[in-house]
Amino acid sequence: MAKIFTYRGKTIEELKKLDLNEFIKIIPSRQRRSLKKGFTEEQKKFLMKIDKTLKGEYKKPLRTHCRDLVVLPKMVNLTIHVHNGNKFVPVMISPEAVGMFLGELSLTRQKVEHSAPGIGATRSSAAVSVK
Numbered sequence: 001m002a003k004i005f006t007y008r009g010k011t012i013e014e015l016k017k018l019d020l021n022e023f024i025k026i027i028p029s030r031q032r033r034s035l036k037k038g039f040t041e042e043q044k045k046f047l048m049k050i051d052k053t054l055k056g057e058y059k060k061p062l063r064t065h066c067r068d069l070v071v072l073p074k075m076v077n078l079t080i081h082v083h084n085g086n087k088f089v090p091v092m093i094s095p096e097a098v099g100m101f102l103g104e105l106s107l108t109r110q111k112v113e114h115s116a117p118g119i120g121a122t123r124s125s126a127a128v129s130v131k
Helices: 013-016 019-026 029-036 041-055
Strands: 062-064 079-083 088-092
Touching: 019 029, 041 062
Parallel strands: 062 079
Antiparallel strands: 079 088
């Protein structure tokens, strides 16, 4: 039997029915302070795009630079392209992401992968013939 997702004792359907002030009361303090300050103009524009997407009026992919936006319950099951400083990374918002910041879901650092050393990189490479 699959485990049903709950956030602080509430299912995702119950979370979607809550208004913003009730949702603020159950999230962690850092996110609560961020939401109590209110949304920036850029965040308000992006939330309007989300509302249009949910109604079916906006068809383009949702792209944003707002890494400090808290994931709200209405964003669940949407794919949001979050900018990581270099490119837009597609992030599928799952119920477990509710209450997190968008920046936590789009990593900015990648693992360093080196190839083989070049000529002159080490002492032993000087003995290799160059063709």
